[in-house]
Amino acid sequence: MEHFLGRDWEIMPAGGMTGKAFFARHAGKELFLKRNSSPFLAMLSAEGIVPKLVWTKRLENGDVISAQHWMNGRELGPEEMELDRVARLMGKIHSSRPLLNMLKRLGKQPVLPEATLDDIRSQINLVSAHPIVAEALRFLETELPSVPDCQFVVCHTDVNHHNWLLSDQDELFLIDWDGAMIADPAMDIGTLLFGYVQPENWTSWLAQYGLSLTPDFFHRMKWYAAAQMLSSIEWNREKTRFHDMNRGLASLNQLLEVEYNLFGNGENKQDAFKK
Secondary structure, eight states, X not given: OXXXXXXXXXXXXXXXXXXXXXEEEETTEEEEEEETOOTHHHHHHHTTSSSOEEEEEEOTTSOEEEEEEOOOEXXXXXXXXXXXXXXXXXXXXXXXXXXXXXXXHTXXXXXXXXXXXXXXXXXXXXXXXXXXXXXXXXXXXXXXXXXXXXXXXXXXXXXXXXXXXXXXXXXXXXXXXXXXXXXXXXXXXXXXXXXHSOGGGHHHHHHHHTOOOOHHHHHHHHHHHHHHHHHHHHHHHHTTOHHHHHHHHHHHHHHHHOOTTOSOOGGGOOOTTOO
């Protein structure tokens, strides 16, 4: 890659798990380079979801290198995930027909809840003996028939706060789209709300997104959030990241206890999840 750009460019690994991302710097120019990124990146750039794509070029060995403007900025903090602008960008992504059509042209098929559960079953290994994991699996299996497969959008699938970039120019981006799929928007929203947003703020957050929370959508969010937590717990176990695994188990246990009408009971019961 150094030869491709020229000997004067300084190239450094950008971190991440794949080893495919790099920073490049020369004469005041800064680029973010990625090897073999999806053609989907160009559409994300055009929609303003990721920093602007500068060029893509194919190397002699067949690799395709994409270059984006390097944006000085920072990732969002966990508490900033409650911001209205996060909800609005998530809504823009999920309502984008160009993004959805591009993924379809790339051969992506909608991921049905049955396939999600099958994937979880194939991932869970030794940790399945844990009582919280066993309870979560029973929840997914029992509730599967009531999770519809009628709404499909482009989902990022990893909307943790590390993937939200706020530039020094106050532009917000959602980066790292390697896991993008066509799926229920509850997959992204459930992870985000259960993971970061206080329940009493869900209604206002979702209003910025463009949605009213109903019992049906709450159920879908809980189902997909539990599925993603299970996947994360198993991944951390495989990587021997036991502290993160145990934190995930605690969060999963809390999620399983959350009910739609968790605020209030008896005569003064108020449904906090209705507008």
